[in-house]
Amino acid sequence: MKFNVGFALALLASHAAGFQFMSKWKAPLSAQELTDKAAMEERFGDKKLVVITGTSSGLGRKTAAALLRTGQYHVVGAVRDIYKMEAVAEVDEFPEDSFTTMECELNSFESVRKFCNDLKEWKGAKPIDRLICNAGVYQPSLDYAKWSADGHEQTMQINYLSHFLMISELIEDMTHAADPRIITVGSVTGNDNTVGGGGVYPIADLKTLNGFKAGFTNPIAMADGFGFNGAKAYKDSKLSLMILANTLHAKYHKLTGITFSSIYPGCIAESPLFREKRAWFRKYFPIFMKYITGGFVGEEEAGQRLMQVAHDPRCDKSGVYWSWNGGPREGRGTEALERDGQISGGGGAGGGWDSIFVNEQSGKALDLDLGMDLFRLSTDITGADWPKIKPVTSPCPTLKVIGTISKSMIEKEELKRMQEQPGFHADGSPIKPKLTKVQKTKIVTDKVVGGITKRTLGRIGRFLGRRLLGRVPDTALEGSYQETKADRSTVSAICIEAQTSIDKDNEPKSPSVSENKDLEDEVIVNVAVKEPTTSLKIEDSEVFEKSTVILERDIENAIFSNGKVVNEKMSV
Numbered sequence: 001m002k003f004n005v006g007f008a009l010a011l012l013a014s015h016a017a018g019f020q021f022m023s024k025w026k027a028p029l030s031a032q033e034l035t036d037k038a039a040m041e042e043r044f045g046d047k048k049l050v051v052i053t054g055t056s057s058g059l060g061r062k063t064a065a066a067l068l069r070t071g072q073y074h075v076v077g078a079v080r081d082i083y084k085m086e087a088v089a090e091v092d093e094f095p096e097d098s099f100t101t102m103e104c105e106l107n108s109f110e111s112v113r114k115f116c117n118d119l120k121e122w123k124g125a126k127p128i129d130r131l132i133c134n135a136g137v138y139q140p141s142l143d144y145a146k147w148s149a150d151g152h153e154q155t156m157q158i159n160y161l162s163h164f165l166m167i168s169e170l171i172e173d174m175t176h177a178a179d180p181r182i183i184t185v186g187s188v189t190g191n192d193n194t195v196g197g198g199g200v201y202p203i204a205d206l207k208t209l210n211g212f213k214a215g216f217t218n219p220i221a222m223a224d225g226f227g228f229n230g231a232k233a234y235k236d237s238k239l240s241l242m243i244l245a246n247t248l249h250a251k252y253h254k255l256t257g258i259t260f261s262s263i264y265p266g267c268i269a270e271s272p273l274f275r276e277k278r279a280w281f282r283k284y285f286p287i288f289m290k291y292i293t294g295g296f297v298g299e300e301e302a303g304q305r306l307m308q309v310a311h312d313p314r315c316d317k318s319g320v321y322w323s324w325n326g327g328p329r330e331g332r333g334t335e336a337l338e339r340d341g342q343i344s345g346g347g348g349a350g351g352g353w354d355s356i357f358v359n360e361q362s363g364k365a366l367d368l369d370l371g372m373d374l375f376r377l378s379t380d381i382t383g384a385d386w387p388k389i390k391p392v393t394s395p396c397p398t399l400k401v402i403g404t405i406s407k408s409m410i411e412k413e414e415l416k417r418m419q420e421q422p423g424f425h426a427d428g429s430p431i432k433p434k435l436t437k438v439q440k441t442k443i444v445t446d447k448v449v450g451g452i453t454k455r456t457l458g459r460i461g462r463f464l465g466r467r468l469l470g471r472v473p474d475t476a477l478e479g480s481y482q483e484t485k486a487d488r489s490t491v492s493a494i495c496i497e498a499q500t501s502i503d504k505d506n507e508p509k510s511p512s513v514s515e516n517k518d519l520e521d522e523v524i525v526n527v528a529v530k531e532p533t534t535s536l537k538i539e540d541s542e543v544f545e546k547s548t549v550i551l552e553r554d555i556e557n558a559i560f561s562n563g564k565v566v567n568e569k570m571s572v
Contacts, residue, residue, distance in 0.1 A: 036125035044074050048177075049128050050310065051119065051170070053078045053104065053163065054135025056085040059185070059265065062303025063132065065092055067310065068099060078104035078115060078135075106135055106162040108149040109382055116169035127176035130310045133163035133184045133241065140231035145221035152381070153221040155230070159237035161382055164244060168384035175256045175389060179316060183309055184245050186262040186321060187238035192362045204235035206243075206370065212377040239364060240374060242321060246361070247371035249319035255389050261315070263322040264359065265305040266297030308356060315356070323359035 029037065050067055054060035055077030067073045075098065079085040085101045100122070104115035119128075136159040139146065148157040167182060174180040192203055206212075210225030221228040223236050245262040253260060297305075309315045309322050364370065379386065 033125075040124060040126045043124075044126050047072055047074045047098065048130065049074050049076070049123060049126055050130040050132065051076045051078060051128055052132040052134055053106065053166075055079060056081060056088050058299060059302050059306060060132075060134040061088060061092070062299045063134065063306040063310075064094070064099070064303075066303050066307035068094055070311065071098075072311075073130075074098050074100070076100045076102055076119065078102055080105045080107075105149075106158040107154060109162065109165055110149070112162050112165050113169065116166060119170075120173065127180070128170055128174045129177045129180055131167065131170055131174065131182045132306065132310060133166070133182070134306070135159075135163075136185065136234075136237070138230075138234045140234065142230040143228075145219075145228045145233075147218050151217045153216070153228070153233060155233040156216070156223060156237050156240070159234070160240040160244070161378060163241070164378045165382040165384050167244075167248070168379075168382075168386050171252065171256065171258065172387040172389060174258055179259075180257065181259040181261070181310060181316070182245075182248065183306070184241040184262045185238075185306070186242040186245075186264050187235070188264050189235045189238060191239075191242070191264070191321075191359075191365060202229050202232035202235065204232070204239040205364065206236060206239065206374065209370075209373055209377055212374070212381065216377075216381050240378075242361065242365040243367070243371045243374055244378075245321075246319055246366060247368070247375050250368060250371070251375070252389065253318045259316050259318040261309060261318060261320050261322060263306060263309050265302040266324065304353075305356070308353065312353075312356075317358070320358045321361045321365070322356060324357070325355045 050073045052060050052064055052075060055064045055075070056079045060077075064075045064077060067075055075094075077085055077089075077099065079101065080103065082101050082103050089099055089101065102115060102118060102122075103111070105111040137155055139155055146154040148154050150157065152161060163184065171182070174182070189200075189204060192205075205224065207224040209223055211220050211223045214220050214225060216223070222233065223240070242262045245260045248258075249260040252258060305322075305324055315322065378384070
């Protein structure tokens with residue numbers, strides 16, 4: 001039975017699905033991978049792995065409890081005081097097989113790195129599914145800065161810089177999770193498009209980041225480089241966390257599939273966050289927030305909200321800022337007392353699970369240029385080493401084979417293009433190409449192999465290509481409104497110099513001045529892969545007769561460049 005290739009190809013082409021079924025294929029696991037998988041399932045079962053900073057009190061404590069109650073998570077509590085955390089875990093009855101305490105002092109970059117390394121070693125092959133950057137300090141009463149072990153202002157390092165470093169250490173591992181999410185805890189005070197953030201001094205504002213540009217080390221205590229203000233340091237750190245979520249979304253979401261978001265769970269007025277405030281403030285501030293502004297929310301409810309962003313399938317949106325209980329604030333006075341402060345409004349108590357909404361962010365939080373500057377400077381300050389994450393590709397075997405072949409071809413053609421016309425500076429002067437030894441070797445190899453194949457298989461390929469595809473339409477070759485303005489002789493000289501460097505080891509004699517002059521126009525046609533004149537032998541007269549027109553066009557293309565004749569003879 002004769003196999004009809006054309007019919008087979010047509011049959012495959014007729015199915016829109018094509019090779020899509022192959023995208024689900026995965027390579028068989030190795031023996032070591034099978035062992036790691038078994039160990040992972042024995043330790044964690046089918047639970048997701050969540051890392052939360054600051055779980056010994058406040059919002060982090062209640063969030064951990066809410067996640068553990070679902071039975072679907074193993075929570076790692078990253079805290080500075082492991083003994084306090086162990087006591088809290090016992091009091092709150094955290095299940096021992098689902099909660100792990102690990103030490104992490106956010107006042108020290110060394111401690112953050114050690115925590116990340118210890119975490120990776122402890123969890124083995126199990127990927128991290130959630131990273132919740134929750135821990136924070138608030139020191140508004142101080143008129144002087146406190147410094148971290150690394151010489152940075154404490155509020156900014158604990159709230160922002162150390163979390164920045166932690167994310168850089170763990171982000172690559174999280175790419176292996178099915179639905180990874182990184183959540184930063186923002187604040188209404190960092191969002192100046194609200195009354196709480198834009199109507200109360202001081203205002204969160206990083207300005208031009210002059211403090212970070214100067215290194216942000218003692219005695220520079222503020223991101224903007226100006227005088228220290230404890231309340232502003234907190235607000236600036238929260239704005240930085242919100243900017244970071246948006247910047248990471250722009251840089252990494254599509255590459256990694258990780259969801260990046262920030263949240264404002266409401267004003268937790270009774271939180272230990274305000275432990276450094278004066279006694280009168282701690283007494284009356286919750287009353288003010290509950291019955292006057294309506295922004296009050298209890299720790300338990302705030303923990304449920306942060307847990308929701310980590311758990312709810314609806315919260316897989318990236319690059320957003322979550323809030324709850326949105327809408328106009330109503331019911332001041334008597335109604336507020338009757339409802340125990342549960343006034344409808346953004347951030348206030350009540351509203352339940354379905355009151356979540358994507359809140360508007362300020363122009364500062366959405367400023368991508370500011371975000372990129374902040375990212376770069378924070379990388380310098382923390383010494384973060386962000387991984388070069390490769391984009392997710394299909395596991396299709398056919399694609400892998402074709403991709404491997406095309407990668408080599410693309411690299412070869414790109415090297416050729418870089419020499420033929422190496423590019424130009426802003427003033428129009430050519431850029432001298434700098435090639436590595438490996439690149440030079442590849443070009444020399446391509447000259448030898450390419451010269452042979454071009455006269456054999458290449459000529460046959462061109463013959464078939466023209467016969468099957470036809471000539472490029474004149475309309476495709478015409479229509480440029482301007483000619484290239486670069487000085488051809490200058491470009492030629494640069495290209496010849498590059499060719500001389502490449503051939504130095506293979507051709508002891510470099511091109512002379514007179515040869516350079518003769519080659520001036522020729523290099524525009526084929527610089528760095530110039531081939532010697534060769535007489536081509538045609539053995540099949542029938543093929544010769546049928547392809548005469550094709551060959552004439554090949555010759556025309558070889559000896560003409562933009563309508564200018566090259567000083568070279570060619571015999572057929």
